[in-house]
Amino acid sequence: MSLLFIIFMKRVPTGVGLLDEALEGGVPQGSWVVASGEPGVGKSILCIHFAYAGLQTGDPVVYVTTExxxxxxxxxxxxxxxDFTKHTIYNIAWKREPEELPEVVVIDIFGLLKVARQLTEKAKLEKMRKYAALSIDTLVEAINEAYNILGVAGERGxxxxxxxxxxxxxxxxxVDKPVMARKYSYQLKIATHRENVTALLTSQYAPTTRQAYGFGLxxxxxxVIHMWMDDVETAKEIRRWLIIKKMRMTAHRSRAFRVRITPGRGLELEAI
Ligand SMILES: Nc1ncnc2c1ncn2[C@@H]1O[C@H](COP(=O)(O)OP(=O)(O)O)[C@@H](O)[C@H]1O
Ligand SMILES: [Mg+2]
Known part of the structure; x- marks a missing residue:
């Protein structure tokens, strides 16, 4: 990689101060970052910070929430x-058209169901298959629809x-076919990994085995930003941790942070 590229590489702040410092300013623009961990470690809250930080810098946000x-x-x-209510939000499940250009387009399970139905209708005409809401084809179609709604759709996704x-x-x-995780991850990456799309995806770990549900992502x-908590039975309290396991093109911190989640402030890190 050329030195010039490294110097001019844009960083996308996550909205969590110390995490951005530990990442030389943020995640590299165009990267696909996974936040992994068991339930309750703060993955969804990290997603909220990432979206909110985007709104502060004027980045349109596509927010897929299946949970x-x-x-x-x-x-x-x-x-x-x-406070997201200061921003214009549109859910693709809504029947009414957006009145103005939204800043956030939400794809929830209802949006995915709607898109799956549309795809199935189209396929019926050609006597083809049915689309499930929780399928990668449906997800990719919904994301492209979100780009349209945001007025940013370009060629080939x-x-x-x-x-x-x-x-x-x-x-x-x-969830019902973990062996497909790797194939599905590739399929999604091919469809959405672009220089001007910075993605944060969460991956659940089973609390018992500490293994991801299906490898791949x-x-x-x-x-990979990995989050976990100490065994609650031993610690008798919730002690959360976060470590940057991997970040391409980044001389990132190699030690874990303590994680605290506080009302009014959200997820904050503490160097140990
Ligand atoms: N208002 C709040 N104040 C303090 N802690 C909170 C608040 N809301 C949620 N939390 C903490 O955050 C946890 C949920 O984090 P979340 O990001 O949803 O976890 P994950 O997505 O990894 O399952 C809750 O279990 C709770 O401990
Ligand atoms: Mg969650």
């Missing part, structure tokens, strides 16, 4: 000091300006 309804994401954000893509969580797409990610 929670976006209404709950907004409520959670508000508790943690991030490449937005015309920098956008932030959040997918919380990817595990939902292979971490193997093809440009960056």
């Amino acid at each position: 929670q309804e976006f209404r709950d994401v907004l409520e959670q954000a508000k508790q943690l000091g991030m 490449t937005p015309e300006r920098h956008i932030r893509l959040i997918i919380d969580s990817m595990s939902a797409f292979w 971490e193997h093809i990610a440009d960056g």
